Amino acid sequence: MIEKEKEPKTEEFEPKIVGFLCNWCSYAGADLAGTSRIQYPPNVRIIRVMCSGSVDSMYILRALLEGADGVFIGGCHPGDCHYIDGNYKARRRIVLLKDILNTFGIEKERVWVRWISASEGQKFAETMREMTEEIRKLGPNPIAKQWNI
């Protein structure tokens, strides 16, 4: 028998969140949360990127269209980007992406951006808790079921 990947049947909806974290700040922040043993929900799947400025709109769209319930982008605080202005550019790109999603009535609320530094392990954990709850309230991403896209 070939084993097929099946969704586990749980009572409560568990949001799947894809997180793009910049290597120098937010990823280190997440790491700090881990090493400091701060609890946060396991709903986020972390992908390390070199800078929030390297997150092309395609990554975010792909996650959403593949059915992720939320997409998180974490970068250094404005002014602190290790490549000087990557996060300023990321900021504009995300404004544009959300604008386009909004034009076509696709839930832009599923895309979150936060600036989290390497020392903000607590903030990272809190943000993950907050986002998981907000996405839980939104419910599953309807695109997950759309198979003709």
Place this chain on the structure above:
Amino acid sequence: MEPKILKVKNGDVTKTINEFLKELLNSGKVHSLLVPQAVPSKKMVFPVLISDSNQLNADVFAPLLPASTARIISKMTKFQATKEPIGVVLRSCQIRALVELVKLNQANLENIIIIGVDCLGTFSIDSFVNFSEGKTPTEFILEAFKEKGNSSDKYLRSACCVCKDPIPTNADITIGVYGVDLDKEVLIDVATKAGEKVIEDLKLDDTKSVKEREKSIKTIREEKTKKRTEFVKEKRSINGIAALSEFFDKCINCHNCMTVCPICYCKECLYDSSVFDAEAYKFLRKADRKGLFKMPNDSLLFHLGKMNHMILSCVECGLCEQGCPSNIPLMDVFIPAAENAQKEFDYHPGKDPEEKIPMIVYREDEYLEVGEK
């Protein structure tokens, strides 16, 4: 420089303009002209690069845009500016596209003399080739224009129906027809030093009808803006993932909309690359996740992704829609998306060569709410 006029001989506007263009070529002020001209079968009109004035038979008002003229100029100038001056006859949307390509370092305007033409709109290739009103499409659209009627509206491409800027901006010389009595004259408006230099040896008459023109331009802009606003409002129904995916139901993933777009200049598009090819198991896991999915896949990813890459520079020329083999009315989504995105960044593609494309600049003190809540 005060606007000039060409006196129309025997009511033949096209011939009058040809004489003017011929003089330009013969004066040696330009080496060549890039002008729309019929191919030998007379079925189609394409831009031709012409240096022999004896073979000039331009059809500048032919209601057809077979391909992006801005792209053609990019092809000729992106590696090196032309040393000999070339006069290029362009509609307003193609000048806008050219300005965007210059900003993207894909074209060089040195020694390029932009000769803009007031645009009366363009037909689909099919309507143009199979035109059956007993006259040529050019004769037809010029007559409809002179009668101030709307008989040509039914042939116009949707992009042209709602184009709010049919008057060229950033042209060195404009061939004007709005607010001009075409039975008698055609306007030659020279806006730059380069333009002045090109026509300095030609004998042109002065005009008095400038006020008329301003009024006429204002009217056409208002009319078209109103149509465009209604269009955008009507298309709000393409809302939500179900409606949007249904809109693209006929898409066969050929990516021609991207190939013909003047703004999409990348030689290898990310969405054409092998980034999306993967081991079979990745497809199988997706099938497990969704139960089933349509192939070829990622069509909406392409469209939304492409929009993110180019919508701020979209000049609404409608070439994507014209190039779609499945006849998907792409302007229904591109115009609303362009309208919203360009408003968000207060950006006007093609309007000002000095205005920076929003995605390459930023201000520290903007969008402070992003990332904070």
